[in-house]
Amino acid sequence: MKNLNILLIEDDMIEVMKLNRTISSLNLNHNIIEANNGEDALKILEKKDQLPDVILLDLNMPKINGIEFLKILKQDNVLKYIPTIILTTSSNQRDLLECYEIGIAGYVLKPLKYEDYITKIEKLLAYWSINELKQV
Template identity: 75%
Template sequence: MVKTLKILFIEDDTIEVMKFNRVIAALGLTHQIIESNNGDSALAILETKENLPDIILLDLNMPKLNGIEFLTILKKDPVLRYIPTIILTTSSNFKDVKECYKIGIAGYLLKPLKYEDYVYKIQKLLDYWSCNELISE
């Protein structure tokens, strides 16, 4: 059964946030998007442990608290560690990929340059997670 997802989208680039929301609208998806522009504000959203997201889409290159620092904190929490976290970044650095998987991510996607390729990746990503068995509160 396909379900509507609650997605915490952590991205500091306003253009990327607009692009992501545009893709969601263009695909006719009804997922609930919770936006955060850095790791600190994302942790503040999550700290109440109420109304938790089904998945987290996380950029790596952010101010204040970068993606790897955020992941490290997230995965140490006994409740938050189970939220599937997918990296959505421009970093193809193998060191970043390896470190993220070591910490415990559910996937690593590179942001493609072409809009059509971006749409394709986001659609496949959300198709997969909307039919996956997720841990709920």
């Protein structure tokens, strides 16, 4: 399994720390690039020579929300190929449907229990680390 460069777009610092803690507790060597909102993420993605392998995207964020960010991402001829997985607390079916219509690689609900969170993140990252990802 290869190490991934993961762009985490999340405005809640507790969630950012939780993901980082999970990755280190699982002894994974994935590289996490953090963006606190969609605007910061787009600035990071402007550097087309250092693109992430996978994007983990929260939906509820200030400035540009997750769905607005997705729409911008999918209009770009290079960025649209980066697998984007929604990592959210929103089980709203309208959000789910709209995200799949725009074009996401997955929609994962953040569980309340930390043990369940670890299990989900472990499986999610294991799946993407064995995938053939488009080199842009």
